[in-house]
Amino acid sequence: MAIYLEMPNLDPKLGFKFLINEGDILTTPHWHREYELILLTKGKVNIGINDKQFQLSAGGMAFFKGGDIHYIVATPDSNRFVFQFDMSLFNENVVKKMDLASHLNKLSQVSLFWDEKINRKLRTILQQIVNEESNNQYDKEFVIEGLMYRLIACMLRELPKDDEVKVPGINIQSKTILITLNKVFSFVEKNYRTKVTLEDVSKAAGFSPYYFTKFFKKNVGQTFIEFLNNYRIDKAKWEIINTDTPISSILNQGGFTSDKTFYRLFKKQVGLSPKQYKNKYNLVK
Template identity: 25%
Template sequence: MHPFTYYEKRQHGTREFPAEYYYVDSRHPRYIMSAHWHTEWELIRIKSGNFTLLVDEIEILAKAGDVILLRDSMLHSGIPHECIYECFVFDLHGLFRTTEIVKQHLRPVYNLDILTQVYFPCDSCNVISLFVNALMDNCAKREDSKADKGLLELSVLGYLCNLFSYILQNRMYKTVPLESAHKSYRIDQIKAVLKYIEQNYGTNITLNDLAGIANMNPNYFCRVFQNVTQQTPMEYVIYYRVEQAAMMLVTTELSITAIAFASGFNDHSYFTKVFKSIKGVTPRVYRKGHA
């Protein structure tokens, strides 16, 4: 299990193929997508059910067959509803760093001189769906130990080229609006708060502490934070602490009481109650289930 962080620092894939595929259903430990961002791009395909996604304060209600394309550093979170979804996280520049003609045409995309469309409903973007379906299917085949990974990676790159070529040819993008600067600053303020939570979750954190990091008054900060993350600041602190506790339960031999205190809970009974409300089982049962 990888550490839970708001800013994902870990590398996805390898240097030769800097991309990684994830199949996510209700059994996945990260089924609910907490607010985070990374320097790679991400494709999400909804296989079944519905998914409520929040991307830089914009809510998307995605259904089976829909595709979401997230640019690097976009803050995003999501709540699945009886949903199975797939994610393909990739370093766009790294994948095509040796292909000059692709780099030339994708330079405005790399540099964010243009902002590609984020949401592609399957009923109005069927060509996009075809490319992404083929890409995800090849990613899934690549997980098979007997598969020819090299040929499947070549296919994935081909479908990714087709995807961006189609987006650019059909002008499924917009230029950067001037009014986006204020919104970007507000998102950066929330990112600073999330980093603070990541670094200090084991200590006492107050609403005033977080509002001060964002340089906002507490009432306004609560509204902005909830718009971005779909949770109040203190709900998010508790959720983050539970995620860290869950990681420690399966990666260390610390006692449950020690883990409770290390993750910021001062009362064992309260920790157990909160953990069960989020994970569905007690810490002890969770540890046994992941032994």
């Protein structure tokens, strides 16, 4: 499975980040050190967590632990709330005394296996966090931190542990779709730096170009070319802030056919030029 390291830009004062992802946002296989909880508010999603696949509908939740390889393929009409955090959100003494990370890492990860009563409790708290995010009250961060303490307390007390749930098999049709998408992700990871044709990726997926085009658009919500360009930009973003490689070299090695195309797509996706992005988020001192 193709994977890359994501660097979530958490609020440094809080150790927390909230965002909304609509159906046209494809989360390709990746991992990060931070914890992440998603709440699906509309539509359906297929989720891969390490070597397991799940399907969620509106109201469903998933909890990704630090280091989990995960991806999300959503229907175009879907919408999901994303909550990311790390241990800096909580009091350092509490984290150490409770061994908080260790306890979180034992929890079951998908709401398919959670009691509906606890599901409702968690959804209520998450919605309260969303409401706080939408206002500019002076105590906003204080309230969000308090709600996150409540959320984690509910999870620790009431969610089942990994070894307490039996994961059912995914239906054959959905499993076939996810296996095919994994082939596509892996192909792109190996070849994104070179010229990738529709014929090449269709062959890797085991389809004709005509059928593959329809299959990919239906299950991913964007064309393959859109996905490929976004993937290349994601890779470029990582290299820009995590290495001292010149931007010109990253561009030339990133699979784009022209400088103009790279800069246009980068600015469209990120809202900044590559140089502005590096100056703002550079992690290489």
